[in-house]
Amino acid sequence: MRSLFLLFFTLLLFSACYYDKAELVYPAVATCDTTNIKFSTSLMPILNASCNSCHGGTAAAGAGIVLDNYAGVRASVLGGKFMNSIIQNGQASAMPKGGGKLSACDISKFQVWINAGMLNN
Ligand code: HEC
Numbered sequence: 001m002r003s004l005f006l007l008f009f010t011l012l013l014f015s016a017c018y019y020d021k022a023e024l025v026y027p028a029v030a031t032c033d034t035t036n037i038k039f040s041t042s043l044m045p046i047l048n049a050s051c052n053s054c055h056g057g058t059a060a061a062g063a064g065i066v067l068d069n070y071a072g073v074r075a076s077v078l079g080g081k082f083m084n085s086i087i088q089n090g091q092a093s094a095m096p097k098g099g100g101k102l103s104a105c106d107i108s109k110f111q112v113w114i115n116a117g118m119l120n121n
Helices: 002-017 039-050 070-078 082-087 104-115
Strands: none
Touching: 039 070, 039 104, 070 082, 082 104
16 A cells, blocks of 8 residues: 555656646747748848848949849849858958848848759749
8 A cells, every 4th residue: 555655656756747848848949941942932022121222223232233133133143242242251242231131041042042043933
């Protein structure tokens, strides 16, 4: 009988220690989805939000760098300054000028799109 009580309390002790809050066991990791990257839906929103106040068609800062259409962005990438400017490695003017650096996730979206051949999709 006594050993049964012991067993009971031992089990109670262990069950009380079991901690299974999902958010503590599996902490949320910031995910960066770079699957299915498309110029129009993945990149244009970033360019419009962070670049095109200065690089939109009529504004076109920086010796005519136009980033509000496919041809302009492609030309800028081929010119070699685009990625250098957003990764801010010192080999081009750091962009967005006067603003915060793009998130690592947004930067990787451009790299994925370039590696895939800069499709106009
Ligand atoms: C506030 C205005 C402004 C914003 C916002 C801005 N740019 Fe610029 N950008 C400029 C100006 C002005 C230049 C000309 C070079 C300079 O003055 O640094 C330039 C130059 C550039 C260049 C050429 C860099 C070089 O060294 O020749 C690239 C590429 C560029 N911008 C890309 C971007 C991208 C991509 C974004 C958004 C992530 C962006 N810019 C946001 C104003 C801006």
